[in-house]
């Protein structure tokens with residue numbers, strides 16, 4: 141935090157203390173350039189002597205508002221969206237926990253209007269008798285799922301509310317998000333969920349109850365389990381329970397056959413309905429998760445652009461994450477969903493002017509409002525990655541933290557004889573690429589120095605680990621874009637000039653040189669890396685990264701490297717975002733299987749053998765098949 145300049149402090153001395161205390165500003169990270177506050181405390185960027193001010197607006201929507209703050213009355217549940225101008229519709233129905241392995245709301249035969257920001261779910265008279273499929277009349281409790289729709293018919297949020305009584309109805313502790321299986325190992329797991337109110341909850345596994353502290357966000361660590369064993373777990377919250385199960389991973393290196401799944405890019409698609417649930421393609425995500433579970437996937441890796449994002453407000457991006465998690469939750473209660481960051485996870489500060497300037501940078505303060513920190517708050521991922529870019533040669537100060545954190549957005553995990561390394565090529569990301577020389581910021585597709593060092597060390601560790609046979613690297617942006625992002629990712633139409641800026645200075649290595657340094661690590665310094673799993677381009681395609689493949693522009697003056705062996709780039713950004721077609725590149729001859737159909741990639745691991753199978757989650761047809769090893 142930083143206080144205002146001296147003239148303003150003198151000015152503020154004349155004001156009340158209370159007002160003066162509100163004027164503490166978030167200090168501008170030293171990694172940015174030309175950005176400061178004016179005497180009135182307004183943030184601006186100085187472009188060639190001209191002040192371009194930050195866009196200041198209020199969040200239009202938040203989970204808190206759109207959930208309608210449910211309250212009970214004598215005959216049902218009232219929803220108040222806190223906005224008199226909000227008109228729309230609520231679809232609702234009981235969630236019959238226990239009736240299906242993957243509980244979803246079963247919608248009732250009528251809906252409730254939202255008039256002047258208020259809606260009402262009538263339970264007592266209409267959802268009773270032949271519509272009471274959860275026995276709420278007898279048990280005097282139940283759970284309702286409700287879908288909030290605006291007057292244009294856009295789906296905004298799927299809420300959950302648990303009630304008690306048969307009139308009057310009382311709102312009781314409700315799991316509004318989760319439970320999710322996280323950080324699964326051969327001996328333990330972390331189960332996470334969010335409740336509508338602060339409660340202390342517990343999870344029961346194998347006859348042992350694990351309690352937590354009073355909170356809305358719950359992360360309960362279970363330890364001391366046996367490998368390759370199926371466990372039922374019971375979540376206790378208030379007077380209710382939910383039951384699911386998980387299977388611990390095999391003892392490392394036991395080389396048991398298993399399958400894992402890969403996809404990315406599920407931000408809202410066109411077509412209406414569940415394809416656009418305020419930020420997420422709910423429809424494809426549900427089908428994709430169901431198909432992964434149906435194929436007994438041990439886990440799924442999902443690398444970037446989960447949501448539409450590019451938001452200025454944390455409240456709005458959190459609603460998008462909530463919708464994505466809601467789509468996958470009925471499946472994520474059984475197996476881990478590992479996520480990586482993409483460009484659409486961007487949470488920014490924006491500056492614009494009438495002359496057409498538009499500058500957008502990773503939001504600060506970094507520790508609470510950067511894209512990276514909000515991503516970490518929303519998921520439970522391994523914490524074994526690098527710390528940040530602090531300490532790199534371009535770190536503007538060794539005394540302060542000047543970069544966002546890599547915590548939970550760069551990491552690796554293992555499952556039996558497989559390791560998956562998750563990278564972040566949208567770190568410190570400033571979406572206004574052509575303005576980087578003014579503002580500074582990270583470049584789409586670029587892996588900065590400390591992250592690359594960590595990758596090199598991690599690969600060396602995994603190469604030396606006799607339990608690991610296969611390493612998959614996953615990163616949102618393709619090394620070799622083929623359709624949709626040939627003008628950026630790690631190619632920029634063959635222009636190596638593109639690179640991040642820190643504190644007004646460009647980094648030493650251009651994007652193509654950095655791509656080559658990464659290839660040198662994962663191809664030449666590794667025998668175990670088998671494939672790079674990418675997204676960003678909304679299609680499925682496989683690229684054979686062979687030593688013979690042409691991978692430089694015609695005029696290229698930086699150092700060229702040789703590759704010692706072949707690996708594959710498996711691109712699967714086909715989880716619901718709008719499609720891109722195939723484009724011409726120097727490596728087009730090495731690309732095959734390209735399709736704009738929705739796709740789920742399955743890797744079947746059997747000791748030393750790795751087979752890839754690609755299925756369409758919508759039609760269930762086979763898309764591609766390849767023997768990788």
Ligand SMILES: [Fe+2]
Pocket residue numbers: 444445482483484616675676677
């Ligand atoms: Fe992307």
